[in-house]
Amino acid sequence: MLRAKLPDVEIQYVELNAVNNVSAVTESEVSVAICIPPIAQPGIAVERIGTQPLMLAVRADSPLARMSSIPLERLSALPLIGLPLPPGGIDKSVVASMLRRHDISMPIAQRVETMVSALALVLAGKGVAILPACARIGRPPGVVFRPLRNADAKMDIAACWRSDWQSPLIEPFLACARASLRQAA
Numbered sequence: 001m002l003r004a005k006l007p008d009v010e011i012q013y014v015e016l017n018a019v020n021n022v023s024a025v026t027e028s029e030v031s032v033a034i035c036i037p038p039i040a041q042p043g044i045a046v047e048r049i050g051t052q053p054l055m056l057a058v059r060a061d062s063p064l065a066r067m068s069s070i071p072l073e074r075l076s077a078l079p080l081i082g083l084p085l086p087p088g089g090i091d092k093s094v095v096a097s098m099l100r101r102h103d104i105s106m107p108i109a110q111r112v113e114t115m116v117s118a119l120a121l122v123l124a125g126k127g128v129a130i131l132p133a134c135a136r137i138g139r140p141p142g143v144v145f146r147p148l149r150n151a152d153a154k155m156d157i158a159a160c161w162r163s164d165w166q167s168p169l170i171e172p173f174l175a176c177a178r179a180s181l182r183q184a185a
Contacts (some may be wrong), residue, residue, distance in 0.1 A: 038158035079109030
């Protein structure tokens, strides 16, 4: 979609993660990034492009995959594939906050830096992952997503770029990113 809107612009896609996304934007390694969650740092412009409900990623042969939606209490004690802990070691993520609010305890089976890595570990049978619905776009065969019943948590999705970078490419990028999120919902 973006290539069709900007046929004369060279577009390269780079996979970023929770560890390197800030430096990639601040050091101009990328012009604009989709960030989940948005980067909150001086010098970085942030445009919220949407929200996504959290969903459970499970192996297709899991008993949970046969359910149309997953009650939160069914998650208790399941091994969770999670993202890295932020500096300071306290997990304040949307997922961790939701689990605390509902008094659900899930042991961390593994921490990974990308949703792609989380999905690979789900497929390998190492645990389940709680991810935004848009992660379904890249799911491998053998992994299914199920909505979480009575879960009120959503993840903000944003586009981030250096605030001192003025470009006519930002608006077309934002339009395409918003359209992609609407399709993923």
